[in-house]
Amino acid sequence: MKKSTEVLVIGGGVTGCGVLFDLAQRGFKCILLERGGLSMGTSGRFHGLLHSGGRYVTNDPDAARECIEENMILRKVMPHAIEDTGGLFVTTPWDPPEFADKFYQACLNVGIPVEEISISECLRREPLLNPDISRAFTVPDGSVETWEACQTLTENAAAYGAETLTYHQVVDILVENNKVVGAVAKNTVNGEEVTIEADLVVSAAGAWGGKIAAMAGCDVTVYAGKGTMIAMNYRMVNTVVNRCLPPDDGDILVPIGSVAVIGTTSVRVENPDSYAIEDWEIKLMMDEGEKLVPSFKKFRALRAWAGVRPLYQEKSAGMDLRDVTRKYALLDHTPHDGVDNFVTITGGKWTTYRMMAEDTVDLVCKKLGTERPCRTAETTLDPPHGQQKFFKLTQRLEKLEKGELDGQLICECEIVTRPQIEENLKDNDWNIINDLRRDLRVGMGPCQGGFCTYRVAGIMHDNKNLSAKQTNKALVDFLQERWKGMRTVLWGRHLRQMKLDEGIYMGLLGLDKLPNELSGNDQARIGEVETEGFYEIEPDAAELSTAAK
């Protein structure tokens, strides 16, 4: 299949989606290619924090300034995808006491709205926090629903005529006479190849930016900085809580959905597609969590995951990732590598995606010899399907109790109903339970899909005319996917939960004995989930990244 467009965007993370929307709004014909689902890479594998900039204010004031500016803009342009949790920076007994004043002054210098509050006020707002906290500051942190945001951007771009191709992996960048003229992508679901001719290609592939650039014969060094996070089974704080110290491991606790996420570590890994979550990371997160919330370990760790930050470095030197700037890099490959019509945007933060997109599209305009002003900072985006997202479980529970939530409750932990699932299945070409998880939070609660996965598979089978084998495979794949995230945090009560899930799927249902080998067209309908396997626990990878640390 052949297609042609003006600008081709590679990468369906928040940056790529942001670039796509900006291009489309400025009147460019554009297509986005993503090898998995939207926000499946780094954008979907962070703690969900909308930075106030406070985290970087002392060691990277430029990045901090960008964060606060964009934070304020995003609250206006996509309010439906942002929960205004507010943020706290607290000095625990383990943090350098002199840092607090430095932090406060730096916030003032950068322009981050900061206020010191009394300890009693801090504890009134967040009663589970360590009572031995000595200083507390409020900043405008927030939390974002990344899947919601990416879908918003691509749907709003579609209204301007832009096209988004998910499950399309770029296999080649077409270069003629040192000019990029398009790309070849493979549909990972049915194996079909698509050639897309384009006047210009933007690589927004994040940590994979080096690989994409290499396909065009360009040299881009992007470090993959792994960050590991743990979701706890309880939203123990309603405010983003930061340790008041220079950026370190396990220094942020973010309430998101019905859980709280503690993060992160920072370890350089060689391959952004394969890295390990290690025991020391889990233990460290749990220990650091305990310093913020003294009862932390009494809650259940539900799941651990890691994402890879794209950290751009002009020269491939230096190993301490926390010193690599969190500012982004926009590379015009004409002066950089002598290759025309090719731009790479990488690095940066989720929070600054819009600014990165604006800069990128400004450069695209310049390169294509046209002048079109950016309007994304003033445009309020329409929510996808016009739906209102409920961030807190209690909001969904209230709806349920008032009888406003119709139909059968399928995922009891996250309060997801059958009509919601059926509606989502209608809009979705893929039969991947994981896509439902991202859209609806199915299976993300304490039982990690123990009960609802079977129900969702049954509904999927009935609604989409799947074969039994396809359904079995979708079920096994989803459980396996959950397993990867769970097994690093299995001990105590959560391990007992796993044994219950094992009892259901093996003992009662006999899922392990059912045929699920797919071939040919069958395989095509189910889709592959292998792009999900960004993290593998392999002894080799574990040793490698420990050595790097």
Add this chain to the structure above:
Amino acid sequence: MSRYDVVVIGAGLAGLTTACQLAQAQKKVLLVSTGGGALLLASGCIDVLGFQPATSKQPVTDPLGKLDAFLAEAPDHPYNIVGKANVQTGIETFWEIIHNSTALEYWGAADKNWLLPSAAGAVHPTCLAPTSLANGELTKGGKMLIVGFRELRDFYPALITQNLNEQDLGVEAASSVINAPEPLAKNMNITPLELAKAFERSDFRRKVVQSLQGQSKQFNRIGFPAVLGLKQHAEVLADLERMLGKTVFEISTLPPSVPGRRLFEGLKASFLQAGGRLIIGSKVVEGLIENGRVSQIQMETANRLRPLTAENYVLATGGIYGGGIQTDLDGQVWEPIFGLPVESDSNRHTWFSERFLSNAGQPVSQYGIQVNEKLNPVDSNKTPIAENLFIAGATIAGADWTRGRTGDGLALATAATITKQIA
């Protein structure tokens, strides 16, 4: 002087059957448990050996006959300690308890597995099954209609029938989803237990049968989720068969399991009838071992610890799921009541395999108490730690049920082994 002859800790299949047998043998038995035990989550059948080798997808038809081959491949499985004879005795004794002292009916023998449909449409090989489940035997062939309720989210007839049909098992299955009659109509979040209680009403049953009229004619058997009554299950089943004029069978659903509940209630009643004393909802927190004997255990009651003494003690607290084996973040693995030694690796990376659905069993599930032939706990030198303490069922090292689907058989075999010694 001891107040009890035996204190049994744990009300799963192992604890309940041990307690029943000892009480029936005129022993003064106390059964203490924190809760209802794993029976409430299980299928209600007795799995002795379902797959050999464990990774095979072909079900075992003769569990006792295949036991030697299974043990040759799993030498660390505690079936090796109790031996084949006790496996057989365990099954027979269980059947006798059910037959003689409960209102339930179980069918089967140690040398034959039933092949029953699961709620996903897989083949569930099991040794003993209650009538309603055994009626679903797949090798009988013929045409079966599997009926679900729109209101019940834990049962998907179309998926079950398609999986059954695609495996060429000799049955021809078709599915139907009907609306639950009043009083459950349009109540979309009912549990299997609510449905089971509704089935005990004759008007409810009649309306169900009415909804199936016209559909059921061409079929030999009609299958339902396992919700056909709780206390009056036998009457419900008989009445449905009479009205439909067909054999009726049940398929076990997601927890809470109604057949599991029936079995739990049946064994409980049988134990009480034999004069046993039952405390459910209290936790045994500590056991004292002195001079090679358990001298006392401490039970948590509402406001204080209460010491209990007995001649013999049976520990049937289950494995990791039951809480008989505990684990933590630091990789520690322990037995919480007596502090019995558990050999384990503190590196949690070694606890799990790559796959969630692992037929070889997760390594962590093999952790448990080492025992001798009498089922006394032993230390690393194989020296008994307490001669009046016996370990039953899943608490024993290597007792992971996922290996070959052996959990219930082991519970019964250990119950038989222990009973022989202290009855």
